[in-house]
Amino acid sequence: MYPLFEFPTIGGGMIIALIATFHILPCHLATGGFWMAYFLERRGHADKNQELLDYIKHFALMILIFCFVLGSITGVGIWFASTIISPRAISGLIHTYVWGWATEWVFFIIEIVAIYTYYYTFGKVAPKTHMRIGLIYAWAAWISMVIITGILAFMMTPGKWLETGGFFDGFFNPTYWPQLFYRTMMMLAISGMFAAVMAGFMKDGKTQNYVVKTAGRWGLAGMVLGALFAVWYYFKLPATAHEILASIPYAAMMFKVSLVIGAVMAIYFALLIFGQTPLAHPVVAIPMVFVLFVGIGGGESVREFSRRPYLMPGYMYSNQIIAHDFEVKGIKSEVARFQKDGFLQSNYFVPADWRNINEKNYLKAGMLLTKANCVICHTMEADGRSSLPRLIERIGITAAADLAAYLKTIGDDYPYMPAFAGNDVERRAAAAYMVSIVPNNEAEPPTPAWVLNGDE
Amino acid sequence: MDINSALQALRDPLGVPFFPWVFQLLMVLTFALHILFVNLVVGGLALAVYEHFKGGDFNLRLSKALAQVSTVNLSVAIVLGVAPLLFVQVIYDPFWYASNSLSAWWAMAFLLVIALGFLATYVFYLKRKKSPQGYGLFGVSGLVFVLCAGIIISALSVQALVPQKWLEWYSANGGLATTGTSLYHFEIGRFSHFIVPAFINIGIFMMLYAWYFRPRADADAAYLDWVGRSGAKMAKIAAMIQVVVGFWWLLTVPADLHFMRNPFLWIGASLGLLLLVGLMKAESAPDRYAIPMALLSFVAILGMGTAREALRMAYLGVFDYSIYTYPLNIDWGSTALFLVTFVMGLVVIAYPMTVAFKLGRGTLTES
Structure with a gap:
């Protein structure tokens, strides 16, 4: 990328x-x-x-x-x-x-x-x-x-x-x-x-x-x-x-x-x-x-x-990530690879101290992951066109754990959006970032421990 | 992940549809043609503006001719620019895309300033019929816009040569620079080496102009003499300056690339010097030297272009990047489609070009 x-x-x-x-x-x-x-x-x-x-x-x-x-x-x-x-x-x-x-x-x-x-x-x-x-x-x-x-x-x-x-x-x-x-x-x-x-x-x-x-x-x-x-x-x-x-x-x-x-x-x-x-x-x-x-x-x-x-x-x-294997050219699905090996570990354009998600950097890493996956179609601003925070508000999934679970379903159950390209920790970090940009979000913010270990 | 393996990973997984050296060859060739017309636009507009403000019968006539030809040359330069832009994205995709993404607004601004420069140049040419002394400012702005475009594209190309700096730029200040508002790297020496030849080539163009219009029944010999001589003189002086600029730029090239030892550099430089020697003689008989100098100048541009490509390979060789190891997925059918079309295209354009050439020269004979 x-x-x-x-x-x-x-x-x-x-x-x-x-x-x-x-x-x-x-x-x-x-x-x-x-x-x-x-x-x-x-x-x-x-x-x-x-x-x-x-x-x-x-x-x-x-x-x-x-x-x-x-x-x-x-x-x-x-x-x-x-x-x-x-x-x-x-x-x-x-x-x-x-x-x-x-x-x-x-x-x-x-x-x-x-x-x-x-x-x-x-x-x-x-x-x-x-x-x-x-x-x-x-x-x-x-x-x-x-x-x-x-x-x-x-x-x-x-x-x-x-x-x-x-x-x-x-x-x-x-x-x-x-x-x-x-x-x-x-x-x-x-x-x-x-x-x-x-x-x-x-x-x-x-x-x-x-x-x-x-x-x-x-x-x-x-x-x-x-x-x-x-x-x-x-x-x-x-x-x-x-x-x-x-x-x-x-x-x-x-x-x-x-x-x-x-x-x-x-x-x-x-x-x-x-x-x-x-x-x-x-x-x-x-x-x-x-x-x-x-x-x-x-x-x-x-x-x-x-x-x-x-x-x-x-x-x-649409987010430039290779969706499926393309056998005749010997190309493997990047979605599958990033879900297994992690997006941050597999890409060069990641600041060195964001590569391993920890308590300090999870929101920053979450931002990068969110943008890499979503920014082609959604703006990050609440008043932007096809705004991501407003979309989250509209579908009513404003708690990080729920959103992380939802992100797992896109691509397959909801075919109009690409599958999330990242491993489980990355998906939770992205969810944590996404709920953090929803204006006046009343849902409880996620804890770093949840992002790192999860309890889905 | 270090930068060397990152560059390999950034290459397009679909591979290239034909041998990379073919794209490289076409890139250097079409870029030489493109930059020649860019030179003619920059030199033509600069001189058109200068003669416009200077005034006088000959000066205004030349200014008008140059303004008119600049509109055509700019269109041709844009169309010719498409090809090298396409081929660079085939074999140097990691570098081009990274550089453009990092300076995204500038990549967009590039097109905006070309559009503005184009419109200004058209106004400068079309409206002067009504008011020959007015509208000079449109010429000035046309020139400034075109130069801005040159500065931007030159910077984007130079940024592409320093992959070791990309991540630093992208992750400056502990954040992520996704705004694309900065232009990071520009080399004045390299840029000047593109711009000074504008005056060599527009000078040679003026020699061609005198040679071309000479046979016309209504030719004004005194005017044509003046144009040819001034062109030859300007080309000669600009060629001398170009030698100095060339060495100045060369001194700024990192020594660890050992570019001084590169044979392509010396071939390119020798062709440039040969052109200078030719131009020294041309002033005495501009008409006679017009065609040889035009050809020699194009060969010199090709030589310089090849040297620049050798320099790029030296820059990127440091990162173990070689286009010759790009994964191949050869597609003979589409390659043949292009090559056949290309040859056919040259045959087809010969007809309108011949008609236009003969008409302008007053040698067209038809019923």
Whole structure:
């Protein structure tokens, strides 16, 4: 285990989620926008419509700035956030999929060369040459999605990888195809939305009407087909994911939010098709981007929730501890090892005088153990998001002995949380620390003798 | 548990999917490309700002060109940076993750300052059309943000080389430093050795600029002469300073690593000196020397990058860490996927690059 990093109040997991949700808009736009640009540019040249061509040039510049500044920074941002919050998980993914990411990177290089060339040669080279460059970008960007979707879907349903450990067995997993088609449709919808926003800045007239209608068509097609693929995707989810959606209110709510917003967006795009060009005015269109953003965020958080308590299902828990034996790679369960040999004895990043729990250090050691096991999802502050002390209060297990007994049941009897990774003394020390941070805890504080010897 | 065995235990149990030396090679190569573009951004922005405030016809023209190219170079630098960042996490994962976890806020701040630097650079470039003398402060802030990013990433990399200090940092004051607010270790000599070449490379870039635009029908010979000559002169002076900085940094490297005896150091240094000799001559005919100097500079960057990798191996060898003993779980299929894609990618980008190259130079012939 690496040194722990605690993101106060909000929690580290939420930071990754926020960056990731924001990243979805630019990244889907980067992959879909140029199919739209290509389509419109062809039309612009065929009709010799300079206004349309000017629009596309502006459209390309905005993609360039929005996607290649905010998109690439937030993309790397997800990676950096994972690095500091969950290093072993990102390491596990990288050691499995480094060549996948490296392949995606080749397409990033193609994208960046193509998009700058596209923008700076606009109107200066033959239309055919120019459109060809646009098409190179569009293909490269979509292929980057083809690749990253494999890794994203793997994190949800690793498929045969758990048996073989093979790259492609994990890549082409049960949710890969539905997710790829769903994301491809979403990229068209997001491109439609972006085209509408940009059209809002055009002067009124035939060209604007044409662009708005096209944006509406792409948007509606994306939403409707996306919904169909989402249903397919839903049925491919493992049973545990369906249980989580049914039993955790927050996940269920996010699921509903994304459904409602999907419907709202479809209606909005339909209105654009039926000539409601004023709805592309920035005053309406920009808030609609926000609505879309919330909808996607809802859908993505459902995805995040569904793989609880794992980061790499069947292999690594969300707290970065290896949950089970992984025979094909010769890896043994760390949970089992830490429960037997002790977490503090098995890890380097433990202050020397905390390694052996005694009367003086048990609360400090308990703090380390609590954080190592829990901080990925729970904050330690009473007023924090998904607060651990408030959770203990809510379930009403505020006495250390009861809590220690409860900690023994998670993982097996309560499958949404990882099993506690530590031996018996460590579990009691963690329980002692946990009850000590519950505000105004009326339960009797545990004695050091209980922590060290126990009487469970 | 001592640090040596801790480092072994921290390695990812999944192992590496191909021979570690391949990742090492790719890491050094892609880092060389990345740092070249970082150099062009830092040098380009610094010079764009300087010429902007200095004023004058030639100066403003050059400033505008450099500001524009800096936006492109920054995007390219970011994308190129992804690859070495990926490969370092494959073979040096214990070091990279420990260093970043300990200074977590700084790792996040790194991205924030890049985003701010990027936006500032874009404003500096796009808005100057309306007000050529205004918006200089955006250029200055763009430069400052980019330099801050450099300081942070350099510190994170240096922290990764001193594993013996990690636990001390983590458990300072009898507690557990889980806040990630401190940046612990920074070497000014090493950082300078990355930054001074910015002026060598932007100087060579200016020589290339003069060479590139020369054939255009509307080329302004006096302006191009000025740009090429100033570039060659700047590159030469910066290369001299770099020699001094190099030795200064070398003196601060712990003697027990015996780095002075490392052949890669002397290969890298010789390439640097060779570049300096070339640049001494280049001032007389910048156009003619542009391409050879650009190539030589890249080779020198590669040589320095290799020397730095040798230094890292010396640092980590003290802890018995060697990437060559990383557990292997070879995956031929995905390795082939990357290699084939990589070659294909180079072929594909040749087309847009050729179109852009010929168009800018005024040599594009098409219907």
